[in-house]
Amino acid sequence: MSVNYIPATFAVLRDTDRCIKCRACERQCSNEVHYYDADFDKMFVHEEQCVDCQRCVTICPTNALKITENPNSFRKASNYSQQLILENYRQAATGAVLLSSMGNPQDFPVYWDKMLINASQVTNPSIDPLREPMETKVFLGKKHTHITRNPDGTIDMSEQSPQLELKYPIMFSAMSYGSISYNAHESLARAATELGTFYNTGEGGLHQDFYQYKTNTIVQVASGRFGVSKDYLDAGAAIEIKMGQGAKPGIGGHLPGKKVSDDVSKTRMIPKGTDAISPAPHHDIYSIEDLRQLIFSLKEATDYKKPVIVKIAAVHNVAAIASGIARSGADILVIDGFRGGTGAAPTRIRDNVGIPIELALASVDQRLRDEQIRNEISIVAAGSIRSSSDAVKAFALGADALYIATPALLAIGCHLCRSCHGAKCNWGIATQRPDLVKRLNPDIAYKRLVNLVRAWDHEIKEMMGGMGINSLEALKGNRLMLRGIGLSDKELQILGIMHAGE
């Protein structure tokens, strides 16, 4: 063996005055960091294996543990961060593409944090959501341009395209069974059902056990077509065609073989233990016309009863692409920003490809309005909606509803250690190891998801009330409610908002 250039990323600090040597940390760390030495009667660590998932810290009965960054540092340089140096070491040792998970952590501007929300003063009263009715329900799907009435005066709904009814304007984004565990899927499915919103199967098919949640399920069809069958399409309230994902625009999904367990292989209809790599493009889609064909094939297969969603990554020219999709027959468009999460993506792609959701959303909404086809398609924004205030800003920029994934995983224990691709998630989320999956108790987890969405909804209503708005419909695309702070003229122009003080 030669010298290993890579020092431990984290330091594991144990207060031995507190530690009672219960060894719970040792039993619960899937990275085998902690161990007990009987000769010293003491706990020790292999800290180079620690990923800072905080599992041991959270369960230690005496609060004896702390994980911090390893204070050891390489000589500082602005052009070569320690991270970059280490990545080159890693590649020199393995010859492999660097893999990462979760959203792009690089220091790019977060436009949500550069926009401020309005509130009423004096001339138009604010509304108290606890005392007055407030509506955050939304319907996704094509909307009529004109109202026609039946002879008896009622509105003619016969030509109405299929709609998705969301009791809360927030859905759980696509996370495949395979990338996340059975218990994580169960938690999402049960939470969506209780909330009256939707979760999304992702590209990995649908486990038989979850067909019972079909009224709150969106089934995804991606380039790999894993697990797609007539029954699968029928099991969704809507069908989503995944053209791209914000975390890795331009490439397909990658599920490491370690995660392809018996059940996952059955659900995906692929051999056990093999990497599931979906092709970069759909091999039958090379134009908007081809996309239209797939949309109508799916509609035909499901009797035109379900809305068809097209999901794209936010990239350059996203507005023109969206305009094409709005004309392709799709009912709903999902735009996934470059900070969106993933269970595994090549690091360089995750960190450098795509554009922020804020800019993409604003330009798509504007373009579709300019072309007078905004009613043809609903817009769902995804890719790093981190809080209810991000949500309010997204609605004001033109989103009809939102997809969240990272906050949903946080709700059920994720500590954003970004090691999903290692398949050893200590929280039982991004793993298929039965002993780890067990750690996520769906009875507890689904309630936490329900709480999270309800809490956001309360806050959204409070902010809407503050603006004097009592229905989400009146907030959507209402950019006058936003002001930019510290943004250039160009950025303000793309976002379609004025600067604070104007």
Next chain:
Amino acid sequence: MKRVYVNENRCLGCHLCEYWCAFANSGEDSIVKAFKLNREAMPRINVEDSGEIHFAVQCRHCNDTPCVKACITGALSVDNDGLVSIDTERCVGCYTCVLTCPYGCIVIDEKNGGKTVTKCELCVKNAGNEPWCVKQCINGAIVFEDRTNAERQAVL
């Protein structure tokens, strides 16, 4: 009566309930003290592990209470609700109950050199006043519930 039940599909085998049980019955005011000052702090719950299967076992507070029937001094008794408790003043350390308990839930008290036995009394006598194993389980694997006899039979 409410009793403690474990769901082996949820139990992770972390053994933390054992440590919290020992603390609850130690008379100390912190878990660190319970183990650092009182080295024999002893649990009345025991987590059984076999491969991927783990479950915590403590006194079932059975309907037919074989331990109470076997006890030669009347140290073990069952109250009207069904709570089986031990009067250590009367226990002579003959271990007949240890041999009789079908679940292995009577614990020999190492603190006094095995002169008496001890057992789970659902934390009614200690400072906890609610089952600490239930309160501290990190995965909701142990619950404190009132179940009918039929429900209890189903899990036994």
